[in-house]
Amino acid sequence: MRIPSASEINRWIAEGREDKVYKQRYWTNLIRPTVMKRCNNECSICKSKGKHTKANYVHHIKELKQYPENAYDLNNLIAVCWDCHEEIHERFKYKLKKENVELNDERW
Ligand SMILES: [Zn+2]
Numbered sequence: 001m002r003i004p005s006a007s008e009i010n011r012w013i014a015e016g017r018e019d020k021v022y023k024q025r026y027w028t029n030l031i032r033p034t035v036m037k038r039c040n041n042e043c044s045i046c047k048s049k050g051k052h053t054k055a056n057y058v059h060h061i062k063e064l065k066q067y068p069e070n071a072y073d074l075n076n077l078i079a080v081c082w083d084c085h086e087e088i089h090e091r092f093k094y095k096l097k098k099e100n101v102e103l104n105d106e107r108w
């Protein structure tokens with residue numbers, strides 16, 4: 001299975017095509033299922049609050065655009081549900097707003 005290089009990922013991001021990160025077989029066949037399995041297909045954030053919710057997304061803890069080198073780093077990935085994922089990014093936006101940093105919309 002081909003593993004995309006860091007420079008390749010950087011180029012996708014520069015082109016606004018970070019969705020390509022999620023279209024690689026390396027992601028769909030290996031990284032994503034590994035993260036989901038590690039989390040028992042449950043949302044890690046809900047779990048930390050004692051709730052059990054099915055995970056829908058694999059989220060980059062260090063944001064993809066800022067840390068493309070961690071795009072496929074299993075330690076940088078957690079399985080989360082839709083609600084928690086929304087919440088993480090809202091919080092993130094708010095934090096950035098406070099720090100007066102320009103933000104682009106994230107694509108999953
Ligand atoms: Zn959740």
Ligand SMILES: [Zn+2]
Pocket residue numbers: 058059060085089
């Ligand atoms: Zn995310």
